[in-house]
Every structure is written in structure tokens, then in C-alpha cells.
Amino acid sequence: MLVRILGSGAGGGFPQWNCNCRNCNAVRSAQPGLRVRMQSSLAVSANGRDWALLNASPDLRQQIASAPALYPAANGKVRNSPIKAAVLTNADVDHVAGLIVLREAQPFSIYATHRVLNVIESNSVFNVLGPHIVTRIPLEFGQPIRLTGAGVDLGLVVEAFDVPGKVALYLEDASAGPGLGTEVGDTIGLRVADPQTGKAFFYIPGCADVAASLRERLKGAALVFFDGTLFDDEEMIRAGLRDKRGSRMGHISISGPQGSVAAFRSLGVGWKIFVHINNSNPVLDESSPERKAVEEAGWEIGYDGMEVRL
Numbered sequence: 001m002l003v004r005i006l007g008s009g010a011g012g013g014f015p016q017w018n019c020n021c022r023n024c025n026a027v028r029s030a031q032p033g034l035r036v037r038m039q040s041s042l043a044v045s046a047n048g049r050d051w052a053l054l055n056a057s058p059d060l061r062q063q064i065a066s067a068p069a070l071y072p073a074a075n076g077k078v079r080n081s082p083i084k085a086a087v088l089t090n091a092d093v094d095h096v097a098g099l100i101v102l103r104e105a106q107p108f109s110i111y112a113t114h115r116v117l118n119v120i121e122s123n124s125v126f127n128v129l130g131p132h133i134v135t136r137i138p139l140e141f142g143q144p145i146r147l148t149g150a151g152v153d154l155g156l157v158v159e160a161f162d163v164p165g166k167v168a169l170y171l172e173d174a175s176a177g178p179g180l181g182t183e184v185g186d187t188i189g190l191r192v193a194d195p196q197t198g199k200a201f202f203y204i205p206g207c208a209d210v211a212a213s214l215r216e217r218l219k220g221a222a223l224v225f226f227d228g229t230l231f232d233d234e235e236m237i238r239a240g241l242r243d244k245r246g247s248r249m250g251h252i253s254i255s256g257p258q259g260s261v262a263a264f265r266s267l268g269v270g271w272k273i274f275v276h277i278n279n280s281n282p283v284l285d286e287s288s289p290e291r292k293a294v295e296e297a298g299w300e301i302g303y304d305g306m307e308v309r310l
Contacts, residue, residue, distance in 0.1 A: 001156075001194040001310045003044045003201065003223075006053075006063035008302040009037035010229050010278040011094035013059060021239050023284050033286035035303050038063055039094045040205050040276040042225065043070065043083075046155035046194045052085040052147050053098075054190065054203050060098030066305065081106050084149030087139075087158055088112040090165065090187045090206055091119040103128040109135040109149035113160065115185035139188070159191040161217065164208040166250030187250065189214070199310035201225070205276040208250045210263035220268045223310060225302065228274025231255050231281050231290050239280050254283065254294060261297045275302040 007013070014037040015024035027034040038059035045051045051070060057063060064070045064083075072080045085108055088095055099120075102108065110129070112120070117136055120126045139145065139160040147154040165187025189207070193200035201223035207214075218224060229251040236242040253259045254274065264272060274294070277283065282290040283301055291301065 001044065001046055001192075001197065001199050001201075002048055003042060003225075003308045003310070004067060004069070005225075005273075005275060005302045005304060005306040006041040006043055006067065007038035007057045007059055008275050008277055008304050008306070009039050010276045011039060011092065012279060013037055013039045014277070014279045014284065016279050019241070019279055021241060021280055023279050023281075026285070034284055037277065037284075037304055041095075041098065042203060042275070043067065044156065044192055045069070045082075046196065049082055050084050050149075050152050050154050051082050052087055052149075052154055052156060052158075053083060054087050054192070055089055055095040055205065056086050056098030056102070057094060058097040060101040063098075063304075064101075079104070079106060081108070083108055084152050084154055085109045085111060085147045087147070087190060088116050089190060089203070091116045092206070095205075096120065099126060100128060102134075105130075105133055107133050107135075107150040109137055109147070111137050111139050111145070111147070111158065113185035113188060114138050141188075144191075144193075155194060155196060157193045157195055159193075160188045161191070163187055163189045163204060163206070163214060164211055164250075165206050166208065191217075194310070197310070201308075201310060206250060207252055207260075209252055209258075210260060215263065215267060218264075218267050218269060221270065223271040223273070223308065224264075224269050225273050225275045226260060226264075227251055228254060228260075228277045228281065228283070228301070230278055231283055232259075235280050235282075236278070241280055254281075255290070261294065261299065265297075271308070272299045273302045273306075273308075274299055277301065 039057040041057040042054040144159040189204035207227045
């Protein structure tokens with residue numbers, strides 16, 4: 001099984017188009033130790049030919065152009081694609097807007113919770129992906145499902161599970177109280193497995209808390225791609241970028257006694273990779289003390305084009 005990080009940045013990417021923060025200035029000026037990053041998405045394949053996207057970033061066209069494995073087959077039909085499915089972990093703009101890139105009457109399947117599929121169905125812009133061409137398949141918690149698309153069995157099984165999170169910003173309802181209208185199914189994690197080899201990994205790009213049930217699920221996992229949005233809860237406030245804490249946005253911090261590094265310390269996960277990294281996060285700078293601390297704790301910072309084989 002081959003996994004490729006198409007985009008390792010959070011919403012807006014890195015540098016963000018309108019951001020004048022220290023990190024964005026540094027990467028624009030090509031200072032050493034910082035990488036340009038597109039918005040959050042992975043691709044996975046069991047055979048190296050047929051691929052599933054895990055989330056569909058607004059940068060998807062550029063991500064495909066940067067990954068020859070996702071090009072149309074040169075000896076195939078005039079219109080063809082190795083992308084057979086897209087699996088969505090929530091309805092955030094940085095995870096669904098790329099679906100529009102996949103118009104042009106190309107068959108594939110979309111997998112998501114009922115909640116996220118309802119969001120897509122209620123927004124007429126997604127009608128460019130006609131349901132008679134692009135199949136929409138619901139994910140049910142606790143029910144592993146074999147991925148198929150365009151008449152192809154991808155040889156992969158996906159299991160969805162609920163994780164603490166928050167409804168997408170554009171769906172927030174202040175009148176609904178502290179949860180802002182958040183419901184089960186708004187944010188999920190994925191276990192992706194290859195039944196032929198028995199190999200599996202977890203993909204959790206958005207998570208507000210590593211609760212006891214999630215810890216139990218992840219114990220002893222071979223590989224986890226995890227939410228690395230912010231290093232600490234107030235970094236965006238200090239940088240003058242937003243007036244919201246990370247916890248208010250549904251993202252756990254990397255650092256601190258309640259952070260993800262501490263939460264994973266006793267789980268025995270073999271390979272831990274942060275993805276969905278915000279432009280304010282100091283770990284983006286390879287020379288920063290925060291980056292050193294994260295790496296010394298056994299984590300890697302994912303980057304665009306990074307490939308992992310299981």
C-alpha cells in the first residue's frame with residue numbers, strides 16, 4: 001500500500017495568499033528550512049494504478065499535476081483517470097472544494113457520512129458532479145466498506161469512526177449553543193486497510209481531543225497521520241491572525257499536557273506524522289525549537305510529495 005501526501009497544509013495553504021505572518025514571509029523569500037505546502041489531502045493505492053483521495057483540497061488540480069501517478073494513462077482512453085474514489089473526513093472547505101476540480105464527466109465515487117453527503121447535496125455547485133456519473137456512498141460507523149469507483153475494486157477497505165471536532169465554519173449556528181450545531185458525523189477519522197497484506201493506517205486530519213475511545217483505537221497502530229494544525233492553543237491570537245483559540249476551531253494543540261504529543265506518548269504507534277499544519281505553526285520552520293521538540297518526541301512533520309509504503 002502506497003500513501004502520498006498531496007497537501008500537508010491547513011486551510012489556506014502555506015504561504016496563505018493574504019497572510020503577512022512571519023512564517024509566510026519567510027517561505028515567500030525562500031529562507032532555508034521552510035517548504036511551500038498545499039492544502040490538506042492524501043492519496044492512497046493498493047496497486048500503484050488505482051487511487052483514492054482522502055479529502056479533496058482546493059489545490060487538487062495542482063496536486064494532481066505534481067503527482068505523475070495521478071495522471072491519465074498515456075495508453076488509455078482520451079478521457080481517463082486513475083482516481084477512482086474520494087473519501088471525505090468532514091465538510092470543511094479545504095476538504096471538499098477540490099471535488100469541483102473533478103468535474104468533466106469523469107466517473108468516480110464519493111464516500112462520506114450522511115451528514116457530509118447532505119451538505120454536498122444541498123449545495124447546487126456540486127451538481128457539476130452528476131450523481132448518475134459520480135456515485136455518492138454513505139459511510140456508516142463500525143461498518144468497514146470496500147472502496148470501488150468507475151467499476152474498479154481498489155483493493156482497499158475503509159472504516160469511519162467519529163472523532164471530537166466541530167461543524168465546518170460556514171455551517172456554524174450560534175443559536176445552537178456551545179456546539180454551534182455540531183453533530184455526530186461532522187468530523188471523522190479513517191482506518192484504511194489492505195486486506196491482501198493486512199497493513200493498515202489511520203488518517204485523522206481534524207481532531208479536538210484524543211479521547212479515551214480514540215486512544216484505545218490507535219494503540220499499537222503502524223502509522224497515523226494526525227491533526228497538526230497548531231502548536232499551542234493561542235498561537236493565532238498572539239500572531240494577530242484570528243481571535244479564536246485552536247480549541248474553538250476544533251483542533252487539538254500539538255504541545256502541552258493535553259496536547260497530541262502527550263496523548264500519543266503511551267500508545268505505541270509505530271509511525272506518527274503531522275498533517276494539516278497551519279501557517280502560524282512554528283514547526284514549519286525546520287530550525288525552530290518547537291520543530292526539534294516534536295521530532296525528539298518521535299513525530300515527523302509531513303510534507304507535500306512525501307510517500308509512505310506499508
